[in-house]
Amino acid sequence: MSDSPRFRIFIIGAGFSVHAGLPLGEQLFEFVRQSVNRKYGSENKLERDLDWYLKYRERCDHISCDAPVDYEKFMSYLDLEHYLGLRGSDTWSDEGNESQLLIRNGIQEVIYSRTPSTPTDECIRFCEQLRPQDIVLTFNYDTLIEDTLDFLEKPYRLFPSRLKEVGISSSIVDSEAEADEICISKLHGSIDWYDKIPFLKDREHASQYEYPWESRHPVFKDGTAVLSSPLIDGLSHEDDPLRYVYRVDDLSQLTKAQFWQCSPLILSPSSSKILYANPLKSLWRGLQQAGGLNFGLGVVGYSLPPYDEYARQALYHLMRNYTEFEYDLEMMGLTKGPARILDYSPPGSSDWKIRRNYSFMNWERTELNTSGLNEKSIDWLMQ
Known part of the structure; x- marks a missing residue:
């Protein structure tokens, strides 16, 4: 040819x-829940937030807590809660709240573990x-x-x-x-992509203290053994957020990473995912x-x-x-x-x-x- x-x-x-x-839709989220439960126990933040959401749905929409869960709506609930800062001072981080990060890391683990070796x-x-x-x-x-x-x-x-x-x-x-x-x-990111912007903000914040804390980010911290490279190879516009996105060479190096240390750049399967699309906007342009x-x-x-x-x-x-x-x-x-x-x-x-x-x-x-x-x-x- x-x-x-x-x-x-x-x-x-x-x-x-x-x-x-590789799993689809509801099956993917069930695998994610299993992954999170194995890693953090059954009384983890994701399960508590899911219980809270089911009560919210029951009281607002009169849907029984035992009815099947629309996981996209649940994740949209989490997205709006975080994006609008509804928790106030309890908002976890700029990248997402605890459950959002648990879900993104869970998606990474599920997909990576099921990806064929050849x-x-x-x-x-x-x-x-x-x-x-x-x-x-x-x-x-x-x-x-x-x-x-x-x-x-x-x-x-x-x-x-x-x-x-x-x-x-x-x-x-x-x-x-x-x-x-x-x-x-x-267009929705990748399990082997990481955004460096949150790391840079953390370093800037730490530098304002007399005794700055060390970064525990496994991809970007000083002396890391995790190999990565900028997604954009060559010149780029200074205002293009994609220039701060890095691709990890070997995801097996991150299998033990905790959700509070790093999170892959993926837009979770939520109806509100567009709220987090800024690092990827140049792909849509x-x-x-x-x-x-x-x-x-x-x-x-x-x-x-x-x-x-x-x-x-x-x-x-x-x-x-x-x-x-x-x-x-x-x-x-x-x-x-x-x-x-x-x-x-x-x-x-x-x-x-x-x-x-x-x-x-x-x-x-x-x-x-x-x-x-x-x-x-x-x-x-x-x-």
Whole structure:
């Protein structure tokens, strides 16, 4: 297969990772609770906050405490409590309250412990067919795609653009340096990413005391054995928060880290997650204008849930741009094909939920495949 650019965009959701044994939704949170209980005992802060939330839900919405828990609403409850400082002086930290940090560290542990040691056949099939200058927008926390690209020795970057000159109002992109790369944009963060800003604030605060306390942050403290590197390789804008995000080389070094020492940069699966998106904002910049000049658009396992309104708004424009802006465009021998959505519906079931969530699509220029991730469906997606 030719390795010449096709300038495609792929949107990846949690359904992409199911084949590798990674849990979804409620199952993920149950595993997180189990992980937290093993590490801190059953009388931990997360369980106490969950009990408090269930009482709140019962008294406000008349929902029995024994009814199934909507974990996204629970985490949204925690997000709002922390973001608005409702606890006052009991607010734990700028990064989150105790339960929020327990959840993020629990997600990291669950996903890392279940990530295959070698790439799956499906991931290899997908990544083998990625071409230079393809863009993968993923909402997943896991490292399946990066691990597979490393295994295949295919170059990629995890930030929007390489810059060869940074200006006050505009910058110059180093197109030559990007020519052979695939761009992976992890819109909800990653289990191996850490934000250095809270550490720097802690050090500044400590320096104001006669006897400054030492940092216990396993990634950034002086003399740490944990290897990490800035996510952005090269020049960046001074006001870009992504320049302070670091990627840890080996997560096994952090398996014993405590929640109060550090927390991975991931947006928890909450309907209010956008409140914590500032470190990742540059990954979202310009998405509303994307798609029109691309020559392929694929979606894998992303259900576009209604509560992710911010994601819907961004992808609405991107996907409409693809199907409506110069759909008959021909350039460099390339033409657009139909947008392709790959998901899974059990045999005999209806695909109406997928079509409802993507009701804004031009379905005359969109194809849907509900067979799930397999070699045949991957080939169909990437063609």
